[in-house]
Amino acid sequence: MASSVEPIVLGGADDRDLTKLTDYEAAGGYAALAKARAMTPEAVTEELLTSELRGRGGAFFATGRKWSFVPSKDQIPKPHYLVVNADESEPGSFKDNEILSRVPHRFIEGCLITAHAIDSKHVFVYIRGEYSGPYEILVGALEQLRSRREILGDVTIVVHRGAGAYICGEETALLASLNGFRGQPSAKPPFPAVSGAFERPTLLNNVETIATIPAILRRGPEDYKALGTEQSGGTHVMSISGHILRPGNYEMPMSRTMRHLIEDLAGGVPGGRALKAVIPGGASSPILGPEALDILCAPEALAAAGSMAGSAGVMVIDDTTCIVQLALRTAAFYAHESCGKCTPCREGTRWITDTLQRIEEGIAAPAEIDLVLEICDNVEGKCLCPLGDACAMPVRSMIKRFREEFDQHVELGYCPLHETSSLSSLYPQPRSLLPLATVSPS
Amino acid sequence: MSTLYDLIQAERAKYPEDSESAVLPALRLAQEEHGWLSPDVLREVADALDVTPAFCKSIASFYDQLHLAPTGEHLVEVCTNVSCAVVGAQQVLEAFESGLGCHAGETSADGKVTLRAVECLGGCGWATIVAIDDHYRTHVNADDVPAIVEELTGGQ
Numbered sequence: 001m002a003s004s005v006e007p008i009v010l011g012g013a014d015d016r017d018l019t020k021l022t023d024y025e026a027a028g029g030y031a032a033l034a035k036a037r038a039m040t041p042e043a044v045t046e047e048l049l050t051s052e053l054r055g056r057g058g059a060f061f062a063t064g065r066k067w068s069f070v071p072s073k074d075q076i077p078k079p080h081y082l083v084v085n086a087d088e089s090e091p092g093s094f095k096d097n098e099i100l101s102r103v104p105h106r107f108i109e110g111c112l113i114t115a116h117a118i119d120s121k122h123v124f125v126y127i128r129g130e131y132s133g134p135y136e137i138l139v140g141a142l143e144q145l146r147s148r149r150e151i152l153g154d155v156t157i158v159v160h161r162g163a164g165a166y167i168c169g170e171e172t173a174l175l176a177s178l179n180g181f182r183g184q185p186s187a188k189p190p191f192p193a194v195s196g197a198f199e200r201p202t203l204l205n206n207v208e209t210i211a212t213i214p215a216i217l218r219r220g221p222e223d224y225k226a227l228g229t230e231q232s233g234g235t236h237v238m239s240i241s242g243h244i245l246r247p248g249n250y251e252m253p254m255s256r257t258m259r260h261l262i263e264d265l266a267g268g269v270p271g272g273r274a275l276k277a278v279i280p281g282g283a284s285s286p287i288l289g290p291e292a293l294d295i296l297c298a299p300e301a302l303a304a305a306g307s308m309a310g311s312a313g314v315m316v317i318d319d320t321t322c323i324v325q326l327a328l329r330t331a332a333f334y335a336h337e338s339c340g341k342c343t344p345c346r347e348g349t350r351w352i353t354d355t356l357q358r359i360e361e362g363i364a365a366p367a368e369i370d371l372v373l374e375i376c377d378n379v380e381g382k383c384l385c386p387l388g389d390a391c392a393m394p395v396r397s398m399i400k401r402f403r404e405e406f407d408q409h410v411e412l413g414y415c416p417l418h419e420t421s422s423l424s425s426l427y428p429q430p431r432s433l434l435p436l437a438t439v440s441p442s
Numbered sequence: 443m444s445t446l447y448d449l450i451q452a453e454r455a456k457y458p459e460d461s462e463s464a465v466l467p468a469l470r471l472a473q474e475e476h477g478w479l480s481p482d483v484l485r486e487v488a489d490a491l492d493v494t495p496a497f498c499k500s501i502a503s504f505y506d507q508l509h510l511a512p513t514g515e516h517l518v519e520v521c522t523n524v525s526c527a528v529v530g531a532q533q534v535l536e537a538f539e540s541g542l543g544c545h546a547g548e549t550s551a552d553g554k555v556t557l558r559a560v561e562c563l564g565g566c567g568w569a570t571i572v573a574i575d576d577h578y579r580t581h582v583n584a585d586d587v588p589a590i591v592e593e594l595t596g597g598q
Contacts, residue, residue, distance in 0.1 A: 091523045091562035129470075129507045130563050132576040158456045163466055164506030166561065180462025182504040198458045241525035241566035248567040283524065283562075313566065315525055329524055333561055339504075425532035426522065 005227065007251040008215040008235050009208060013102040019137055021144040024105040030151055032217035036113040037153075044117040048213070051221035052233045057085055057169075057206030058281070058310045060232070060299045069193040070118045070203050080120045081197040083178065084111060086127040086134075086207045087162055087169040090282035091333060092313025095237040096207035098249045100127070100134035103211060104141035108157065110210035113217060115155050118203050122156055126174050129163040166337035170385045171204050173339065184341045185385035208237055228254040232298040236312055242279075243318035243422070245270045254298040261297060262316060269318050277317040277401075281310025283330050284390030286397030287323075306397070322417035323402040324409055325427055327395050328356040334391035345388030348379035352395055359406060360427055362413040369406045373399060446475055450490040465491060465501050469508055478509040506560070514549040514556040516594045518542075519573040522559045525566035530584060534570045535559055537587035542595075554595050 016023040024030070036044050049064030070080060088096040100107060111123050127135050138159055145151050160178055167173045168183040175196050177183035196202025212234065216224045225233035232254040238261055241247045245267030252261065258278060262268060269275050278292035279285055286307040288295070295301050299309035317326065335349040355372050358364040376392035383389075399406055408416050418424050444452075450468040457463035468487050469479060476483045479502050481495070488495040502508040520526075520535045535546055538557050542550040546559040565571035568580035574590070582590075 088564050089562060092525055092566050094564045094566050094568075097564050128564065129505070130573065130576070133578060160463070161467065161470065162505070163470065163508050165504060177466065178463060180465045180501070182501060198461050198463075239567055241569060242528050247525075247569070315566070317528070321528065326524065329527060333523060336561060422528040423524075425530075425536075426527055 005235070005253055008219075008224070008227075009099060009106070009211050009237050010103060010249070010251050011215070018103050018105060019101075019141060021105060021141070021148070024103075028218070029105050029214075030109055032214035033109050033112050033116075033151070036116055036217050041117045041119050044113065044217070047217060047221050048117070051216045051224050053209065053212060053216060053224070054232065054299070055206055056208035056212070056236065056312070058090070058308075058312075060309065063205065063209055066193075066205070067114070067117055067203060069191075071193065071201050073119065076194070076201050078119075079122055080118060080201040081203070082111065082115050082118060082120045082123045083175070083192075083197050083202055083204050084123065084125045084207060084210055085169060085171065085174060085204055086125050086131070087174060088131075088207070088311070089128055089166040089169050090284060090311040090313055091330075092239060092241055092279060092282045092315040093311035094239045094241075095249050095312060097131060097134055099207055099211050099237065100131070101137050104134075104138045106214055107138070107207060107211045108141060108145070110213040111157060112152070112155055113213050114203070114205065114210060120203070121154055123158070124178060124197060125157065125159045126168070126178055127159055127161055128168070129161050135159060135161060165339075166333075167339045167385070167387060170387065173385065174204070175202065182339075184339045185387075187384055229296065229298045229300070231300045236297065236309075238297060238312045238314055240266045240314045240316065242316040243269050243273065243321075244316045252297065254296065256297055257293065258295050258297060258314070259293040261314065262293060266316075269316060271318075274319040275316065276319040276321060277323070277326075279313075279315040279317070279394070281308045282313035283315070283333060284386075284394060285310045286393050287317075287326075287401055289401060318422070320417070320420040320422060322360075322415055322421035322423060323398050323405050324356065324360045324415065325417075325421055325423040327398040328353065328360050329423060329426060330394050330398075331356055331391055334387060338387055338391075342383035342385075342388065344379045344382040345391075348375050348388060349391045351375050352379070352391060356395070359409050360415055362409055362415065364410055366407075366410050369399060369403075369410065446472060446486065447490045450487065454491070462491070462493065462497075465493065465498065466505075469498065469502055473508060477515075478512050480512075512549075514554050516555045516575055517558070517573075518555055518590075518594070519558045519560040519563070520546070521561070521563045521565070521569070521571045521573075523562035523566075525562075526569040526571060529569045531570040533584040534572065534582055534587060537584040538591065541587055541591035550595070552595065555591075 012027045053063045054060040165183045168177045172185045173183040192202045237251045250265045275290045302309045331353040335353045340346045376396045379388040380392040453467040454464040484495045484498045522531045549556040563571045570582045572579045572582045
C-alpha cells in the first residue's frame, strides 16, 4: 500500500497490526461506533447522505439513500437484516480481500454502525468460499470481541462462506445462496429492502463501503466528501494487476487520473514495453486504449469515456498482447460462470466463446466477427442479471477498439501476435499453423 | 470431538429456524471430514438437515468448491484468469502437470494430489495465485513448483 494522501479504508495498517483489537483501539478504533450509538439511526443515515458515499461494489448507488429504503419497524415488523457482500469475484478486483485481511476490525465497526442505522440486530457476511485467509482473520477478529460484549452489543455477526460461484456476487443470487438454494438470480421486485435474506427486509452493502463508514463518522461527512471529485467524494481502493511493475491495492481520491495510479503509484508497464490497453473496472468493463491514462478514476469520468469504474479492478495490458486472446479468455470466464437460468446468457456466452476461439485459431469466416457482435447484442440486457452483459460489454469493446486485429486473424488464417502474446500459452499454436502431418483428423 | 451431526446442528442454530441456510456450511463440513460428497455423505447431510439427498446434491452440483467425485489428499488450484495468465499462470500449471504426472482436472497416480485450473481467485495483484488446500500461495513461478510438489507428495 502506498498513496499520496492519507488512506481512510486501509489507513494505519502499514504502521500497526490492525487485526489485533488492542492495536485497532489504540489507533482510535471503535470510537466512531460509540459516536454513532450516541446518535439516532436517522441522524447516522443523515451523515451518510451528506457524505454522498456511493456503493463500492460497482453500482455506485448512494449508500445513505439505500439505507433509507429499509422500511421502519412500523412499516414492516422486525427482524431486518444487514447482509454484506464479500463475494468479491470480478477478475482484476482484490480490494475486499486486503480490506478483510488487514483491517477486519474497521470492517466490523462499519457493520455495527450500519446495523445501528437500520435498527438491525443481525448481520450476515457472505464471503466467497475461496477466501479462507480473510475468513480466518475475520473470524479471529470476531473471536477477540467475545470478551468485549459492549462492542458487539446485542448484534450477532455470522460469517457465511460461499463455495465457488461468481454469480453469487449479484445481490439476488447472493441472497438465494444465503437462503440455502442454488445461487441463481431472480427478478426484481421484490427488492431486497422489502424481501431479502429469509424473505425479510434486507440491506446489502459491499465490504469497502462498510469499511469506509467509520472514517465518515470520525472525520465528518463534509471532510470525507472533500477528498474526491464533486460527484464522487472520498477515496477508493483501486486494485491494479496485469502488466504492471508494482501490482497491488492503492487507496486514492477519485479526483486523480489513471496515469497517477498506473505510472506514479504502480510504476508503469515493466520491461520497456508500451501500454496497449486498460481494463479499468474489472473484467466486465469495456476496454480502453492508452488514452485511459488521462481519464479520472471517478465513475462519471470512466462512464463518459465509454467504460465504467465497476469494481475498481484495473488490468493493464501491454503491446505484446493479442486482444483476440484477451477477449477469448474473458468470454470463457463468463461462459463458465453463467448460472444457466436465462437462455440468452447460458447460450450466448458459450457461442461468443466458441466463435472467438475460431477467430483465434484462424479458421473463422470474415462474417463471424460481426456474428460475435450480433450475439453480444442478443445477450445484453436480455436477462435477469448483468452476467451476460458482463461478457458482452468487454468483448464488444475489444472488437470495436481493436477491430483490425480481429480482421487480421481471419485474413491471415492465424494469430499474428502468437509469438509474443503473454496469453498464447493458454491457446496452443493454432491448427492452421502446424505442419500438416501433425494435424490429427478430428 | 463433535460428530458431523453435532457440527451441522451448531450451524443450523446460526440461522432462522425455518431456513435452509445451513446446507452450504453443512456440505463444507461434510467434505472436510470425508474428502468428497459421495451419495452416502449427501444422505448423512440430508438426514442432519431434514431435507432430501436430492436437494443436497442440487446445491452441491452448483458450486465449484464442492466435489461430487473423489479428490486426492491435497488439492492444488492454479488461477488461469487474465491477470495471472499474463504473468505465467499457464507455465505454473504445466509445471504442476509434469511434476505430478497428471493433467489439470485429474488426480496424481498415487492419489495424493488433485490438480485443477480455476477461475479468478481474487489475488490478481499477487499473481500467480495457487490455492493449496484452500490456502493461497502468492507470486508463484514455474520454478517454485518442484518444491511445492515435493512438499505435497513427500518427494516420491
